[in-house]
Ligand SMILES: [Zn+2]
Ligand SMILES: [Zn+2]
Ligand SMILES: [Zn+2]
C-alpha cells in the first residue's frame with residue numbers, strides 16, 4: 001500500500017516512507033498478564049482504564065517503569081546533587097504533579113540513605129515548590145482559584161518529611177517591588193500584543209522569568225519542570241513552524257543552563273498519557289487552575305500532534321527523538337563545578353550520556369525577548385526602527401519570530417512596548433552574561449584598533 | 457489583517473495605480489494582476505540568481521508531467537531565460553508510464569507546451585526502459601503495491617531521459633508547500649539525514665544529474681490557483697488513476713491550516729529546515745553503482761533492477777517493502793520495528809500523483 005521506498009512524486013519526502021514505530025502489542029492482544037513480570041494482571045483488566053500502558057503492564061511494573069525513566073534522566077544528566085536546593089514548578093496539572101511526586105520520592109530515599117550512612121557525608125538535597133499565579137494575565141478556569149491554592153498547599157504539606165516550602169508567586173512580581181504598578185504594566189504589555197500565538201509565547205516566557213526570580217530570591221540551585229515527551233513533541237513543531245529551527249535544540253534537552261538558575265526536565269521521556277494514568281491510579285490530586293488550552297498556531301499544533309498520536313502511539317516519541325538528534329548548545333549541560341565532590345560522584349554515573357565538550361565554548365547571543373540563541377547571520381537587524389535606546393537594543397537583539405509575533409512593528413508602539421517590559425528582559429542585554437562579554441572582549445582584544453590607530 | 461469596510465475600489469499596493477485584483481497568498485498584499493506576475497516571476501528570478509542555479513550555456517531538462525507545477529515551471533523558465541538572457545538550452549522531459557487514457561491526456565498537454573514555449577520535448581517510456589508498461593505491471597501485481605513501482609521507475613526514468621538529452625541539470629516543480637511538508641514528514645519519521653538535505657535547493661550534485669527546485673520559495677496557491685487561472689496556462693490535473701489514496705495527507709492539511717492562520721508559516725518551516733543544527737556526520741549511505749544497469753545504488757542491484765527481476769520471474773513481490781529491515785533498540789529499551797501501513801495517511805503526494 002504505502003510506497004515502501006519509492007521516490008515518486010515528491011522527491012525527498014517519499015523515500016523511506018516507513019517510520020520507526022515502536023511495535024507494542026496492540027489492544028487486540030487478549031493477554032491479561034503483565035508483559036514485564038508475566039505474573040500480575042494488567043491494569044486494564046482490573047478496570048483501571050483501557051489504553052496504552054494499562055493494557056500491557058501491571059500497576060507495579062507500570063509505576064516502576066515510569067519512575068525508572070525519571071530516575072534515569074536525573075542520574076544520567078546529574079540533574080540533582082546532594083547539596084542542591086531544587087525548586088519544582090507546579091501548575092496543578094498531571095505532569096508537574098508527577099514531577100513533584102517523584103522528586104519527593106527521590107528525596108525520601110536519599111534521606112533514608114543519609115540516616116543509614118554512618119559518616120553522613122552526603123547531605124540530602126532540599127525541595128521547594130512554586131506555583132505561578134497568572135491571574136493577572138490569564139483567565140482562571142471555573143476552578144475556584146483560592147480553593148485550588150489551598151489544595152496545592154495541602155498536597156505539598158502532605159509530601160513530608162522532608163518539609164517543602166511552597167511559594168505562590170504572581171507573574172507581576174518580576175517587576176521590581178518598589179514599583180507597585182507591576183500588574184498594570186504587565187496587563188498592558190500582554191494586551192498590546194495582537195498575535196494570539198505571540199501573546200501566549202510571551203506569557204510562557206514570563207512564567208520562566210517568574211520561576212527564575214523565585215529561585216534567585218530563595219537560593220534555589222535548580223528548577224525542575226514537568227515537561228513531558230508530549231509537550232516537547234509539540235514544542236518541536238511549534239519552533240519549526242515559527243522559523244526557530246536554529247534555536248530549537250536549546251529548548252528540548254534534559255538540561256537548560258542558559259538561565260541564571262539551570263532548568264532540568266526529568267520527565268522528558270514520559271508521555272502525557274502515562275503521567276495522567278499515574279495520577280489517576282495513585283489518586284494524585286490535580287487542579288487545573290488555568291485552562292491549559294493553547295491557541296493560534298500553538299493550538300493548531302496541539303490538535304495535529306494529538307491526531308498523529310492517535311494514528312500512531314509512538315509518534316510523539318519519534319518526533320522528540322528526531323529533534324534529539326539535532327546538535328544541542330553548550331549550555332544544555334550543567335556547568336561543571338570542580339570543587340564539588342558530589343558532582344564527581346555523579347559524573348561517574350553520567351557515562352556516555354554526557355555531551356562531549358572538547359571544543360571551546362562558543363559564544364552565543366540571545367534573543368532579547370525570548371532568550372533563544374540567535375544564529376549569527378540573523379542578528380544583523382535594521383537599526384532604523386524605534387528611536388529610543390531600549391527599543392533599539394531590544395529590536396536589534398531579537399529573533400525573527402519575536403519580531404513578527406510579539407514586537408509591534410511601528411516605532412512609537414514599539415517604544416511603548418519596550419517601556420513595559422519587566423526588568424529581567426530589559427536588563428538581559430546589558431548584564432545577562434557578563435562573563436561571556438568579558439570573554440569575548442578578551443578574544444577580540446588583539447583585533448581591536450585603539451582610538452589613536454583609528455585615524456591612520 | 458481585516459479589510460476595512462470601504463466602498464471605494466482597492467488600489468494595488470505595489471504600483472498604487474491599477475485596481476487590486478487579488479490578495480497575494482504569500483503576503484496578503486492586495487495587488488493588481490500585472491504586479492502579481494511581476495513579483496511572482498521576479499522572485500523566482502532572484503532565487504535562481506542568488507543560488508546560482510544555472511550557468512550560461514547549460515542544457516537544462518524540465519521535468520514535465522503536464523501537471524500544474526511543471527507547466528508553470530516550463531512557462532517561467534522559458535520566460536526568464538529569454539528576459540534575463542540566462543543563455544540556457546531548455547528541454548522538456550516527460551515520462552510515459554504507460555497508463556492508458558490517463559497518461560495519454562497529460563502527455564498531450566506537455567506536447568502543447570512544447571509548441572507554446574518552443575521547448576523541445578523528450579518522452580521516455582517505461583516500456584522502452586523496462587519492457588513493462590504501468591498497465592502491465594498493475595495487471596500482474598494488482599493495485600496494492602504499484603506505488604513502489606511507479607516511484608522507483610519514474611525517478612530512474614527521469615535520470616535516464618536526462619542522460620539521453622545530455623542535460624547538465626534537471627529542474628523540478630517542487631514548491632514551497634512541498635518542501636515544508638517534507639520537512640515536517642522527516643521530523644515525524646525521525647529521518648535526520650533527509651531532514652538535513654530536504655531543504656537544499658540543489659540536490660544530487662554527487663549523483664549523475666543534479667536536480668534543482670526554482671520554486672523552493674513559491675507558494676502552491678500562487679502557482680496553482682492564481683497563476684494558472686489568470687494566465688490560463690494549459691495544464692492537466694494529475695490525479696493518478698492507480699493511486700489508492702488520492703486524498704490529502706494530515707501533514708498537507710496541517711500546512712494548509714497553518715497557511716490560513718499565518719501565511720508566512722510555510723517559509724518559516726523552510727527556514728527552520730535550513731537552520732537546524734545537524735552535525736555533518738549524519739550522512740546518507742554510501743552510493744555505489746548497480747551491478748546490472750550502472751545506476752546509482754547503495755545496494756548491489758538498484759531498486760528498479762530488483763523489482764524488474766521479480767516481475768520478469770513472475771515474483772512481483774520481490775523487492776517490495778523494506779530493504780533494510782533493521783531493528784533498532786531505542787533508549788528506553790522499546791523495540792523499533794517498521795511497519796509501512798499507517799504512515800501513508802500523514803503525507804499528501806501519493807506515488808500515484810504523477811506530478812514531479
Ligand atoms: Zn508486572
Ligand atoms: Zn525571540
Ligand atoms: Zn499593480
Ligand SMILES: [Zn+2]
Pocket residue numbers: 003006008602603604605606607806807808809
Ligand atoms: Zn505510486
Ligand SMILES: [Zn+2]
Pocket residue numbers: 746747748749750751757758759760761
Ligand atoms: Zn540497476
